[in-house]
Amino acid sequence: MRRISRLTRAAVGVASLALAATACGGTSSEKDSVDSGTKGGKGLAIAYDIGGRGDQSFNDAAYAGLERAKKEFGYATADIEPTEGETDADKEQRLASLARQGHNPVIGVGFAYGPAMKAVAAKYPKTTFGIVDSVVEGKNVASLVFAEEQASYLAGVAAAKATKTKTVGFVGGVDVPLIHKFEAGFEQGVKETDPQVKVVSQYLTQTAEEGGFSSPDKGRAAAEGQIEKKADVVYHAAGLSGQGVIEAAAKAGVWAIGVDSDQYQQEALAKYKDRILTSATKDVGGSVYALAKSVKDGKPLTGTQTFDLKVDGVGLTETNPRFAAVPGLKDAVAKAKAGIIDGSIKVRTE
Missing domain, CATH: 3.40.50.2300 (Response regulator)
Incomplete structure (x- = not known):
């Protein structure tokens, strides 16, 4: 899009009712990723699902979360479009590139990023990864799912x-x-x-x-x-x-x-x-922001984070x-x- 949809729910409230935050691990041999969204001035990065920005729906909601984090935390962000007919290897390369550049967290928007996320997260243990609409096991992965x-x-x-x-x-x-x-x-x-x-x-x-x-x-x-x-x-x-x-x-x-x-x-x-x-x-933007905030606060969310009616993670509009x-x-x-x-x-x- 070239326009941003306005979300109506506060991500901080959502985050407070998500599962307890868990710090991600790391190794001294990892040279290309960082453990804080403020180091090097780079923070949240998202890789879009099919349809990309401009879908007036799922991807645009994620972009709204990125824009909120960018404005509040004052760091450099990145958002990358998918390519037609791409493979899991293409997705893996995209996520790895964002991690190497020092972005943290790195979020794949959509279940299609599952296989790529599992492979890349293991290679960059100091970077927190997030995936929307899928569950991926990993000590440094937050699975952002919705009811x-x-x-x-x-x-x-x-x-x-x-x-x-x-x-x-x-x-x-x-x-x-x-x-x-x-x-x-x-x-x-x-x-x-x-x-x-x-x-x-x-x-x-x-x-x-x-x-x-x-x-x-x-x-x-x-x-x-x-x-x-x-x-x-x-x-x-x-x-x-x-x-x-x-x-x-x-x-x-x-x-x-x-x-x-x-x-x-x-x-x-x-x-x-x-x-x-x-x-x-579904407050995709709120979940994206919540993960970015947890990294910025030094307490990265990991594991399955479920956003449902009880925490206003999903809902029905009356506008x-x-x-x-x-x-x-x-x-x-x-x-x-x-x-x-x-x-x-x-x-x-x-």
């Missing part, structure tokens, strides 16, 4: 309350376990709110390399197909492809539900905003004034959120 199914459940509640045709749609970018969490939570939220509502689902591609997260045209076509089947609310978990979903919904005069960031507030989607009912958010105008919607979402937090509602992940 996407919880936010998606709330999106399902909203869809069930807003639909008039009793048909709603789900568009997943790629047919992988992570996106299955979004679909599972959404469908459960719909059905437990109104069992009469039908959910029509479609995945754009089987692999990320086929463009499932980076092809607005694919998203547009999928949404149009669901709208033809009478869906009047369409929820996407498709990254950049979701722009096409939102465009199709707006042009058809039905509701779209955004993902990851508050898409109602994004300038690139401004002409469609009136039809963006809400967005199921569109029309959200409150849908009968019963606001109260239903509030009740569902309370139920998930107190454990009376158990949300499926598949």
